[in-house]
Amino acid sequence: MIIPMKPSENGPDWKRMARAIAFLSENYLDQPSLDEAADAVGLSPFHFQRLFTRYVGVSPKSFVGHLTLDRAKQELADGASVLGAALEAGLSGPSRLHDLSLKIEAMTPGDYARGGEDIAVDYGFHDCPFGRVLVMATKKGVCGLAFGDEGEDAQMMADMRARWPKALYRENPARTARIAAQIFERGEGALSLHLIGTKWQIKVWQALLAIPPGKVSTYRDVASSVGQATASRAVGAAVGRNPISWLIPCHRVLASNGALTGYHWGVARKRAMLALEAARYERPSTSAIA
Numbered sequence: 001m002i003i004p005m006k007p008s009e010n011g012p013d014w015k016r017m018a019r020a021i022a023f024l025s026e027n028y029l030d031q032p033s034l035d036e037a038a039d040a041v042g043l044s045p046f047h048f049q050r051l052f053t054r055y056v057g058v059s060p061k062s063f064v065g066h067l068t069l070d071r072a073k074q075e076l077a078d079g080a081s082v083l084g085a086a087l088e089a090g091l092s093g094p095s096r097l098h099d100l101s102l103k104i105e106a107m108t109p110g111d112y113a114r115g116g117e118d119i120a121v122d123y124g125f126h127d128c129p130f131g132r133v134l135v136m137a138t139k140k141g142v143c144g145l146a147f148g149d150e151g152e153d154a155q156m157m158a159d160m161r162a163r164w165p166k167a168l169y170r171e172n173p174a175r176t177a178r179i180a181a182q183i184f185e186r187g188e189g190a191l192s193l194h195l196i197g198t199k200w201q202i203k204v205w206q207a208l209l210a211i212p213p214g215k216v217s218t219y220r221d222v223a224s225s226v227g228q229a230t231a232s233r234a235v236g237a238a239v240g241r242n243p244i245s246w247l248i249p250c251h252r253v254l255a256s257n258g259a260l261t262g263y264h265w266g267v268a269r270k271r272a273m274l275a276l277e278a279a280r281y282e283r284p285s286t287s288a289i290a
Helices: 013-030 034-040 045-056 060-065 069-088 109-113 153-161 173-186 199-208 219-225 232-240 267-281
Strands: 099-106 120-128 131-138 141-148 168-171 188-195
Touching (some): 060 267, 120 153, 131 153, 131 173, 141 153, 173 188, 199 219, 199 232, 219 232
Parallel strands (some): 120 168
Antiparallel strands (some): 120 131, 131 141
């Protein structure tokens, strides 16, 4: 069962939980204790345990338990059949976080070639479980999600603007705050995506949507799913250009040997995303988790 998250608006808790996730993701091999994790974010162990479980949806111990490549490799063993079944179901895929349903609309190749000219993009920066998130949306839906750390807003914005250099960018935190809340807090209802990319990139991104939460796949399997079994390298390039990370789950794609490999927003963040999903979507356990 997923625990609803109800962060206080603009409060410190999201930042603390993002720091906690980063700390655990960077130090999981040392099996940090509850006291050590709580100290890293300036909370008592009791308060940290309660806040982490409330905001993140799993206990700190459960989260650390899934921060291993062995877990990812085990999921990889089942990935191909799961991916194939999801593709047969029509590329809709289940939610990224809770119960979101995604409506997809793609830009024409001609519009993309013009660099997003005549397209207005609203944007805003917010706190989320993975640090800072830049949310971008056109009138048709979410077109960008970028992740970073405190103080990296300018770099995140430059990265995303370079993808569509001729678009009109308008700061609109009121609109993007509602989108961020739907993705990371309420996590339910319908959300529209506006895919801005080449025809090939969009085809690969749609295949990523078929990988269920808590599961992983490989670049080779994704290549096979789009009818280009020998195009793993080209798939990797398209995955790396995914502009809507997390909602379009490029973090679920691993190398054939189960290695995390590169991730545009940092391998530690990719590890945290996989661990969070694996912990949330595992079968319920009867054992007590501290």
